[in-house]
Amino acid sequence: MNTHTASGTIAHYAIADLEVLKQKMLNWASRFNIFLFLDSHQYGFQPQHFECLLGVGVRSWVDDLSSLDAFVQQPRWCFGHLAYDLKEELHGLETGKKDPIGFPHLHFFEPEVVLYVKDNTLTIEATDPGAVWQALQETIVAEPKMDHPVVLTPRLTRRAYLDAIGHLQQHIRRGDCYEINFCQELYAENVQLNPVPIYRQLSAVSPAPFAALYRYHNRYLISASPERFLNKKGGQLIAQPMKGTARRNLQDAEKDAVLKRELYLSTKERSENVMVVDLVRNDLSQVCADASVKVDELYGIYSFPQVHQMVSTISGTIRPAISFSQLLQANFPMGSMTGAPKLRVMQLVDQYEPSARGIFSGSVGYFTPAGDFDFNVVIRSIMYNADNGYVSCQVGSGITFYSNAEREWEECLLKAAAIRKVLEDR
Secondary structure, eight states: OEEEEEEEEEEEEEEOOHHHHHHHHHHHHHSSSSSEEEOTTOOOOSSSSSSEEEESSSEEEEOOOOHHHHHHTSSSSSEEEGGGGHHHHHHHHOSOOOOSSSSSSSEEEESSEEEEEETTTEEESSSOOOOOOOOHOOOOOOOOOOOOOOOEEEOOOOOHHHHHHHHHHHHHHHHHEEEEEEEEEEEEEOOOOOOHHHHHHHHHSSSTTTEEEEEEEEEEEEEEEOOOEEEEETTTTEEEOOOEEEEEOTOOOHHHHHHHHHHHHOOOHHHHHHHHHHHHHHHHHTTTTTTOOOOEEEEEEOSSSEEEEEEEEEEBBBOOOOOHHHHHHHHHHHHGSESSSSHHHHHHOOOOOOOSTTTSSSSSEOTTSOOOOEEEESSSSSETTTTEEEEEEEEEEETTOOHHHHHHHHHHHHHHHHHHHHHHOO
């Protein structure tokens, strides 16, 4: 049975094979200049709206902060992104570095077609859902076309990275900050990538609960993000900062369990995590009702293909009059990718990181017609500009007084391992 709305028709279809359907959705979407595909990879992180979600085509759009609230408060689907460098408009902090990838600071679009999977059912919202369904049936699921190997070069040498950590720890000793998320870029130039097969390969190597493939004209984000930035369902806001990492040992279950336990008990990792939790609690308290902000889970350990991660969950009841831009003013960029105190840390990021972050450590996500939303943290991602052939992967870690610079370097390499495997092992 179909349902008719002001923007089109809603139709439901039973699905036989979810993975085949996802491949068809991606191949079909790739013909559009703008689309956003989001995939939970059946992790079941709560709250969860959909197994996967796709918005394609553009009815209308917005790309400036002053018009954002009026656009997203309409009862309709909106998809899009927030780049880290939106901090320039939100907080008056100029980055001063060129971003070769070139995503705008923000972009949201009302899609022509929305597809989502929930409870083994595909829902299509479109002017003609039947035509979309037929197009999906006719879409060929081809084997990924293998590109040439892409070798990523670190922007910082190991020595330069260690020196930067030393300088940042001097700032910590002086009391300038308590924790800073310091990132470095791995990059390649004059490259041609086929983003859909790359996304499929990355998903096979490193499936993640907040994965995304996003095309904005000839800019692409290929993401295996394990982290949620912010979720709104009804009047509740939920943030799930991720801070604390340990490698996996998939060859030995007992040793892997030991690594997981060591992460949970680590003084250094707990220190990182609780600082971010305190920061996020403060951020949420600026937009939530008095006494409603609480820590639902502290030091939760979640396992992913390459790493164990420490994740905490903080929630609060949003005040009725708060706009989305006010929420961003208080919470963006997210605490897990900045540090404490946030404004001073962002100044240090601009001082010591040699690359602009761009969309990295920003967010992609969506609004539902009911006004709920869900946004990830753009990490563990490949950024690609098809116009100039530039490929970027950025990785970082939280630096505190207790940090060991050599171990932070190794942690960055660990976080980049899945992406390097996909790009370099051909």
